[in-house]
Amino acid sequence: MQTKQYKASILVFPVLIFMLLFQVAAYAQQKFTISGNIKDKKTGESLIGAAIKLQELNGGTVTNSYGFFSLTVPAGNYSLLASYVGYETVQLNITLSANQRLNIELDNQAKLQDVVVSNRRKNDNITKPLMGVEKINISEINQLPVLLGERDLLKSIQLLPGIKSAGEGNSGFYVRGGGADQNLILLDEAPVYNAAHLLGFFSTFNSDAIKDVTLYKGGMPAQYGGRLSSVVDIKMKDGNNKDYDVSGGLGLISSRLNIEGPIVKDKGSFIISGRRSYADMFLKLSSDSSLKNNRIYFYDLNLKANYTLGKKDRLYLSGYFGRDVLGFGETFSTDWGNKTATLRWNHIVSNKIFSNTSVIYSDYSYKIKIKSGTDKFIITSQIQDVNLKQDFDYFINNNSKIKFGGNIIRHNVSPGRIEAEATSNVKSSVIQSRYSWESALYGSHELALGEKTNIVYGLRLSNLTATGPGNYYQYDANGNTIDTLTYGSGEKVASYWNIEPRFSASYQLTTQKSLKLSYNRNVQNLHLLSNATSSTPTDLWLPSTNNVQPEIADQFALGYYQNSANNVYEYSVETYYKSLQNQIDYRNGASLQANDNVESELLYGKGRAYGIEFFVKKKTGRLNGWIGYTLSKTERQFDEINNGQYFNARQDRTHDLSVVGIYKLTPRWTLSSTFVYSTGNAVTFPSGKYFVNEQTIFLYTERNGYRMPAYHRLDIAATVENKKNTKRKYQSSWTFGLYNAYGRENAYTITFKDDPNDKTKTIAEQTALFRFVPSITWNFKF
């Protein structure tokens, strides 16, 4: 079956080659190239996705992730417009008779009348072939009401159609029916394996340090791979290279401090951004001595520096360190967190070719310390990646752009190591590590076919090779070991090649209306083993092995887009169908931790997801915001579960609605509000009970045959800024918020048990978490 799918994909190759040749042939007239960077005038921060347009011509281009652009057009006189949302548009008259370098600085108008809701060029959403792409502005995130006033970009993303929250107050999310582990979350290109603090209640991203967030939920560009559902590409700020800035905030949960400034003016800059929670400081105030000894906190630190070497080269070094700590006195303590580091080298090969080389390190680990009497032991687990990556942007002309490159990642997964002191009854032991190489080559071509049609087509060729040293096992259908294979260091255990075609196209019906379609295949070679609903510190990632096959998803999407009132309103409808292969579930009574035979606990099945997403957005004006509604279905099928019948995935929520409004009341006051409604998760409840082991045991007849009650919630916030005074650098603002403003008791869990007051009966009990949670945050900048 698989070879058949490959055949279809291979057909794309000749088409690609033909189109490349066609490009070269069409290339005859005398043309010149304008290239350069677009930056913020005040901070020198490079602007991602800023638009460059020559008024005399159709088309134009946008800056890449490093603020670089290149445009090749016939010689002549042009009027060039450079624009970026929230910035003053710059117009330049140029005479093009030779290749030209042009660095443009745009002034942030900061006109607060226009609280602009995302988007780049005004009708990009109509003309660009990409679909299923969501961008969210950091300034916008900062205005939305959020639990305990803790700004959170992963929670704000959940307000967009097709993206669903993993649960109450949770930063985990599901995209178009995929699992929470099927999202690739990149921070400056480094994957963040566990993007959550405190069981998912807060995300690991401190929005002070973040410049740009883009989420791809379909039509994924070929440069991304490794996860099935989505990519959240988060870019850290470079830091102000003109002047020193200090900003920060005090909130109920945490405090933040951000320092940025030039290393050498206009050449290099740095940014240091830190955050620490202090719930534990309240515990210390407690008179209860045992409570006093408990610890619960998290911190994170974002660091970045960059330096421009001459006209063609720029170096960036960025890092992230975050950790959660939780402890009960001396008995039990645990800490977990991510570390990432990215070293990048931007090089302008020619005025048309931009190169980026990255070395990326990513690490997630947890440690559990237990001390009880003479028993002292530490359990640790870690996943570590080193990634070497090369990307090229080739700007052929204003109608055609190629991206190509590749990468190779070394994964080193250490599932569990127990270090025990000699006095302990627990023995020191090690669950063997798993090693693998994950590599990919990709190419994609963005092309305008005439004035109305734009396409992007590409291919990603990916491989995962699992290697020794270690013992690998073969299991029978019941999970019993039938053979043990021993591999030496570097010896190949299993290797999987996959071809991932990516295609999207747009057809402009009018300047304000377009149709788009896309198809993409994604492959995932790292699998999260967790039977919990929310992210837990003990999450275990396992690369594909001789037993675990790569997960594969194929997605088809079709959309209609329309703007009106001079692009103030944006409407879209997208529909998708996704099929999933080699999905993972667990046997009954599976033990996933400290288990050398964890692969024997896995079951493999398939899935399907489909839905339709409606989106209306008002982008500018005193009142702006959006309404998103998704109607969808998500199912899974495993031979061993539910008698082999398709069942609703946990995240299958038929209806999902979000309403977001931001209203500029006065120049100093901004009000905001969000409302969400969704069908309850599919869950498994008992359909009877019986008696075994001198206990009442509940009887289950089907997987996820019930629904949690519908979830809905209204949040409100108000932000007041100090009086505007352009001469003064110091600025501050207060944000007051109320989470769950009408106090809906949303069921977090529903549990079944014997009635504690009458053991002859059983009862159902609902736990709700957050009702009427107020918050106050103070932010400053000088």
Next chain:
Amino acid sequence: MKKIFLIAFITAIAVSCTKQINVDLKNADPQLVIEGNVSNSAGAVVNISKSVQFGSGNSFPAVSGAVVSITDNLGTSYTLAEQSPGEYTNDDLTGVPGRSYTLNVAVNGNAYTATSVMPKQTNLDTLLFEQIIFGNETIWIVKPQYTDPAGFGDYYKFIEKINGVRYPNIWVWDDNFTNNGISTRPLIQTDSTIAIGDTIEIEMQCIDKNIFRYFTALTEVQSNATTPANPDTNISGGVLGYFSAHTSQRKKAIVQ
């Protein structure tokens, strides 16, 4: 583990609220439940009952009139007589570690069968007590001490009685953490009510792998797992429950 984290977080911000609700549950047809035990100390007992609807009281109809027998791998067969409604026993059947036992049940024209191997007995040496600080409380925990034999694949089940009253939860362990050495792994109970002067009785059973998996799944179901399912029974024929041949050893001690 996950629960511990959750409890910690919720206590830290103190905002949860719990109430009893009505859930409209489906009513599964009554299903047959067989619970069979052979031990090396107490003879054989097989209980046969039926499941009821969630909304009914906790009384489960006994199934009478079944033909129940257990045969060991040497071919000796023992018939279990109905002692009281739904309870079938044979006091002469004392299990021997290393032997396999096959249960046969015939009821209402259907036949059910299961096999379990009684593992070798690991001796329960002594009971230790310790006070630990857990969350906001100082609690007593019990630590059974035994020497796990060489090689992985030893499985244990512990049942506790406090002053003669059975503690509802049980503990089932493999030897992944304790292989080949002295174990004093604690029987952690977060809602412990053990106090000085209490008499604690611990029954330690050495169980086979199927039974280990059955009870692991059962404890997960009882702790409201995210995707609960009926534990996989080792009895064929379409029935709930299990058949376990296990060793059994009890020790009593007073907390002081």
